[in-house]
Amino acid sequence: MDFDLTAGIAVLERTPHTLRAMLAGLPSVWTDATEGPETWSPYVIVGHLIHGERTDWIPRSQLILAQGAQCRFTPYDRFAQLRESQGKPLGDLLDEFARLRAENLATLAGWRLTDAELALEGEHPELGPVTLRQLLATWVAHDLGHVAQTARVMAKQYREAAGPWRAYLPILDR
């Protein structure tokens, strides 16, 4: 389906609540679990989403809207959260994500974007020209991808514990 700003925001505003419902107060056997070496735990995923709020979605949107000489995005650091959130309690990270997301959605709403603005382009360092509309759709899909990843990482911890039911649960071997 086409990107729709109202429908997209409806998802974006729910993600902090979703992750809080899934993770707040959960034992660390779940929140620090991974899918193996070099893969992310729910804790790391929340840190990654925080970094995106600070450096990706809104700053890149601003760059596109400014239509200045420099429309090229700064490459995104996919590992920044491993430094930035180190040692912070997960509850604090969930609060920080919710606060930043609310601020960013207020900024987005304040722009009252037109179709013409949504069609403006920026330059992705690897993907080339991308529109503001594509960036905002990606923000939504990126959220949902990490919600799915969070659930998958947790589910996999019971891959063996589920016994023969493993055959019925594709999530355990995805």
Added chain:
Amino acid sequence: MDFDLTAGIAVLERTPHTLRAMLAGLPSVWTDATEGPETWSPYVIVGHLIHGERTDWIPRSQLILAQGAQCRFTPYDRFAQLRESQGKPLGDLLDEFARLRAENLATLAGWRLTDAELALEGEHPELGPVTLRQLLATWVAHDLGHVAQTARVMAKQYREAAGPWRAYLPILDR
């Protein structure tokens, strides 16, 4: 990791809140979206989880704990929700799921299961002998699988809208 009753319950009790955070009040373009013909929308997934609360996890646990002559589970109807929840508002389904889950977890807690009881077996109609421990671990993984599915179904609606970013979002082609 091994199944742990306390850690497992911590996930089970969160699932209704997670789905409510994701779906309550969301436009139907998301909650009725699917991955194509014969696949499930978030609305159908919630109905499926309700049916599981009524007929699967606790009834099967009771059958195992009874250790009667009849330890064979009734086959699970994976399509019951297509009849049972038809026409009900999603908000009602989310409430119903939360209520049934809370009742079932109260039942489970009341059993104060021992390791010996968790090792008792039932007979799955297709998988053969399974333990109560495996059934409960499957309950947890099944929840998480459907949370991941819910997010994935929604994400895929923006497969084209994300433009070239599709290459960076594996969820869109899973």
